[in-house]
Amino acid sequence: MPTRRELANAIRALSMDAVQQANSGHPGAPMGMADIAQVLWCDYMSHNPVNPEWANRDRFVLSNGHGSMLLYSLLHLTGYDLALEELKNFRQLHSKTPGHPEYGYAPGIETTTGPLGQGISNAVGMAIAEKVLAAQFNRQGHDIIDHYTYAFMGDGCLMEGISHESCSLAGTLGLGKLIAFWDDNGISIDGEVEGWFTDDTPKRFESYGWQVIRHVDGHDPEQIRNAIDEARANTSQPTLICTKTIIGFGAPNKQGTESCHGAPLGDDEIKAAREELGWTYGKFEVPQDVYAEWSAKEKGQHAEQNWNEAFSAYEKEHPALAKELSRRLSGELPVDFAEKADEFIAKLQSNPEKVATRKASQNALNAYGPILPELLGGSADLAGSNLTIWSDSKGVTAEDASGNYVYYGVREFGMSAIMNGIMLHGGFRPYGATFLMFMEYARNAVRMAALMRIPVLFVYTHDSIGLGEDGPTHQAVEQLVALRSTPNLDNWRPCDQVESAVAWKASLERKDGPSTLIFTRQGVPQQERTTAQLKLIERGGYILKDCSATPDIILLATGSEVSLAVEAAETLSAKGKNVRVVSMPSTDVFDRQDAEYKESVLPLAVTKRVAVEALAKDSWYKYVGLQGAVIGMDTFGESAPAGDLFKHFNITADAVVAAALDL
Numbered sequence: 001m002p003t004r005r006e007l008a009n010a011i012r013a014l015s016m017d018a019v020q021q022a023n024s025g026h027p028g029a030p031m032g033m034a035d036i037a038q039v040l041w042c043d044y045m046s047h048n049p050v051n052p053e054w055a056n057r058d059r060f061v062l063s064n065g066h067g068s069m070l071l072y073s074l075l076h077l078t079g080y081d082l083a084l085e086e087l088k089n090f091r092q093l094h095s096k097t098p099g100h101p102e103y104g105y106a107p108g109i110e111t112t113t114g115p116l117g118q119g120i121s122n123a124v125g126m127a128i129a130e131k132v133l134a135a136q137f138n139r140q141g142h143d144i145i146d147h148y149t150y151a152f153m154g155d156g157c158l159m160e161g162i163s164h165e166s167c168s169l170a171g172t173l174g175l176g177k178l179i180a181f182w183d184d185n186g187i188s189i190d191g192e193v194e195g196w197f198t199d200d201t202p203k204r205f206e207s208y209g210w211q212v213i214r215h216v217d218g219h220d221p222e223q224i225r226n227a228i229d230e231a232r233a234n235t236s237q238p239t240l241i242c243t244k245t246i247i248g249f250g251a252p253n254k255q256g257t258e259s260c261h262g263a264p265l266g267d268d269e270i271k272a273a274r275e276e277l278g279w280t281y282g283k284f285e286v287p288q289d290v291y292a293e294w295s296a297k298e299k300g301q302h303a304e305q306n307w308n309e310a311f312s313a314y315e316k317e318h319p320a321l322a323k324e325l326s327r328r329l330s331g332e333l334p335v336d337f338a339e340k341a342d343e344f345i346a347k348l349q350s351n352p353e354k355v356a357t358r359k360a361s362q363n364a365l366n367a368y369g370p371i372l373p374e375l376l377g378g379s380a381d382l383a384g385s386n387l388t389i390w391s392d393s394k395g396v397t398a399e400d401a402s403g404n405y406v407y408y409g410v411r412e413f414g415m416s417a418i419m420n421g422i423m424l425h426g427g428f429r430p431y432g433a434t435f436l437m438f439m440e441y442a443r444n445a446v447r448m449a450a451l452m453r454i455p456v457l458f459v460y461t462h463d464s465i466g467l468g469e470d471g472p473t474h475q476a477v478e479q480l481v482a483l484r485s486t487p488n489l490d491n492w493r494p495c496d497q498v499e500s501a502v503a504w505k506a507s508l509e510r511k512d513g514p515s516t517l518i519f520t521r522q523g524v525p526q527q528e529r530t531t532a533q534l535k536l537i538e539r540g541g542y543i544l545k546d547c548s549a550t551p552d553i554i555l556l557a558t559g560s561e562v563s564l565a566v567e568a569a570e571t572l573s574a575k576g577k578n579v580r581v582v583s584m585p586s587t588d589v590f591d592r593q594d595a596e597y598k599e600s601v602l603p604l605a606v607t608k609r610v611a612v613e614a615l616a617k618d619s620w621y622k623y624v625g626l627q628g629a630v631i632g633m634d635t636f637g638e639s640a641p642a643g644d645l646f647k648h649f650n651i652t653a654d655a656v657v658a659a660a661l662d663l
Contacts, residue, residue: 002290004221007042008034009277010077010290012250015069016273017283018090018097020264025091025099028247028260029067032185032218033152036243039224040150040181041074041296044232048300049079052107055329055426056307058147059110059126063119064154064183065100066262072097075108077286077294082106088284103424103452111424112452115444117160118417120180123151124166125421125430127178127238128396128406132376133427135402137325142314144307144325148232151180155193158182158201162445165414167238171209174398176235179228183218185247191258202242211237218243236398250277328374328427333508340371341505348498349534352526357519357559358461360497362387364504369393369404372508376422378406378432379459380415385521386433386461412438416445416458423454429508433459435467436476436518443482449514450488456514457507462521463493464614464633465649466560471639478616480518485619488513490588493613495562496526499585502537506589520560522642527562527583540589541601545569545581552578553660554602556611556623558585561631561651564612568656577660580606587619608663614651629659 011034019025040060047057062071069090075082082096086106089095096106100114110126113119127149134145157163170178182201186193202212211234213227224243231239248260251273265273274280281287315322327334344367355363369375369390376396379388394403408415412434419430439446439460449456465475483491492503492515500519507515527544536542541556545566553572557565562583569579582601584590590598602609602623609628611620617632624630631651638645646652 002293004035004038007290007293008038009250009279010286010294011037011070011073012277013274013279013281014073014076014087014284014286016251016265016270018069018072018087020267020270021088022091023264025069025264026066026262027069027265028187028262029064029154029183030070030073031249031251031260032245032247033067033070033183034249035219035221036152036181036224036245037070037074039221040228041078042294043225044228045150045296046147046303047296048304049108049297050301051304052080054304054307056145056147059123059149059425061110061119061123061126061149061151062101062113063123063151063157064116065113065119068097068099068101071101071109072106075106077291078296080106080108082108084284111421112448115448116154116156117162118445118448120151120153120157121162121166121414121417122421122424123149123178123180124170124175125418126425127170127175128173128418129422129425129428130177131173131175131401132396132403135400137321139314139318139321142310142317144311144314148177148179151178152183153180154183155186155188155197158199159197162413162417165411166418167205167210168208169409169411169414169418170238172398173396173401174209174236175238178238179231179241180238181241181243183245184242185245187247187256187258187261189258189261202240205240209237211239213239213241216241216243218245219249252276324373331426331511334371337371338505338509341368341501345498345501345505345534346531348501349529353497354523354525355497356521356523357494357496357500358387358521360494360500361459361504361517361519362390363497364501365390367501368504368508372429373404374427374429376404376406376428376430378408378415378419378430380408380412380432380434380438381410382434383407385435386459388431388433388459408432412441413445416442417448419456420445420449420452420454423456424452429455429457431457431459433461435462435474436460436479437462437474439479439483446483446489446514446516447486450486453488453513455507455510455512458514458516459519460516461519463518463559464520465637465645466520466522466614466642468521468642468645469639472636475637476615477633477636481616481619483516484587490515490586491518492516492586493518493559494585495557495559495583496524498526498529498534499537499583503585506538518559522560524560525563527566537585538589539593539597540586540591541582541584543580543601544583545579547573547578547580549578551580551606553608553610553663554580554582554606555656555660556582556584556609556620558583558613561612561614564651564653564656567653568660571653571657572660608660610656610659610663612651612656614646629663631655631659
């Protein structure tokens with residue numbers, strides 16, 4: 001039978017061979033963490049390579065995602081559908097083994113990692129999801145949700161500020177099923193980290209409320225086992241296991257130095273490493289007895305079968321809970337959601353009210369929340385401003401995790417990455433809020449959600465200079481341009497309570513990517529619509545006001561500026577102009593409509609067009625053309641009441657009229 005070291009050396013050999021063949025990659029971390037991975041995956045991980053989607057599997061996150069060959073080697077060796085050929089195609093076009101782990105490319109990849117610090121934050125989200133789901137569904141004698149989240153992270157993850165945001169919250173929430181391994185190898189790209197990273201990391205995590213297990217030799221299987229046992233015994237605190245490792249372990253001339261961090265070892269060093277490790281096999285060669293010892297198929301299928309039997313017993317005793325849990329884990333909305341949502345939207349249209357769209361958003365949550373128990377909300381310490389708490393919101397705490405609302409604190413980036421982890425875990429539709437301006441702190445986590453095409457809901461209020469007196473530090477200008485340019489991301493900026501409810505409905509029904517819901521601070525008037533128009537809002541852009549003849553000019557707007565466009569249209573109509581007003585709550589969704597529909601809304605023959613939006617102008621020229629006009633922001637804002645700011649920056653109905661007449 002192969003020894004533990006021989007099993008770990010299979011990871012080392014595959015990793016250095018794949019990196020060398022690609023002539024690109026990071027061999028150091030896989031070689032340094034191989035012994036830890038061997039103990040964890042062979043002795044503790046509960047997972048089924050035959051069914052990577054098994055709901056009660058343990059989650060494994062490689063936060064230091066540059067060491068991707070560690071994960072690919074593990075998946076291949078334990079029996080996932082990741083053939084040796086894919087390892088040979090490491091970092092090549094269309095392979096399942098890209099440079100960093102990419103969600104959806106290979107089975108067993110729980111999340112996309114690479115931007116440091118976000119993987120551990122995703123892991124915090126997964127652990128929150130496990131704890132909340134267990135509190136909501138487990139019953140006496142039926143621990144149907146009961147699994148761990150394990151994360152590997154390096155010095156770089158801990159240097160990134162997001163690690164503080166997420167790990168601090170993890171301690172507060174008492175995430176006892178979260179176990180993180182710190183690869184304390186003292187090396188980053190620039191060399192020995194003692195020149196720029198001298199934090200007392202164990203003390204830092206102790207101050208967060210974590211259990212910290214210090215001084216673990218990351219190359220001693222017995223010490224690693226003891227540390228994991230101690231971590232699993234503590235169910236009230238997350239655990240940081242501090243493992244001292246040698247980067248590039250086994251490469252005699254490069255181990256322990258930055259030279260093996262992010263570059264191939266070279267043929268000579270690989271040959272020397274094989275001799276040093278006693279690995280006598282050829283390139284990409286793993287003996288059958290090593291494969292047999294690594295395989296988790298039989299053990300995984302047995303674990304899942306035991307769980308299926310336990311679930312059957314749970315189902316007999318708690319049939320309604322079992323049915324609801326199955327639905328939520330499937331990601332399917334209740335069958336009557338669309339019908340009830342449409343009824344709510346129609347009722348809103350028949351009862352016009354001038355409200356801020358952030359308040360309209362809260363009203364929508366009060367309507368949808370009771371029929372969507374999978375909603376898990378939150379805000380970055382702005383609940384009273386974002387209005388993300390609805391009538392049945394209940395906070396999640398360390399002592400009682402059965403709630404549906406996370407108080408994230410002032411942690412925009414951490415919140416967003418944690419929501420990604422919650423979504424990836426399954427069983428929830430997470431939403432979290434901040435001011436639109438402060439999506440800047442969270443931008444890369446939003447991008448990661450879009451990259452993974454996961455339907456997370458990012459709520460952004462106080463959406464423009466309409467925020468008012470807080471001034472330019474808080475007033476969004478350029479943010480929506482950046483969001484609209486992000487692939488796979490739907491952005492909704494509704495103009496009233498009806499469009500707000502539709503935006504929520506459409507975003508909740510979306511399965512193939514994240515959405516932003518962007519709301520005003522200030523009140524906006526409700527627009528008149530027919531029943532037919534209500535159905536068109538979900539298409540992202542539609543004719544709100546029209547004329548009896550071919551339009552002389554088309555006015556386009558979103559959000560609070562739709563009312564300016566409508567007012568301008570009335571003035572222009574009185575001057576004998578044929579005017580069409582197009583509301584475009586989501587340009588992203590509108591762009592996906594068929595050519596016939598887009599032509600019906602924005603006929604190519606009508607070239608005179610004016611767009612108005614109290615944010616940066618850039619994204620509107622593709623709709624109005626270079627000859628059209630855009631009323632919007634070219635500068636940052638100022639501190640003053642919102643009404644004064646709109647006049648000062650000439651974002652008014654009169655300005656729209658003037659621009660239209662100029663055309």
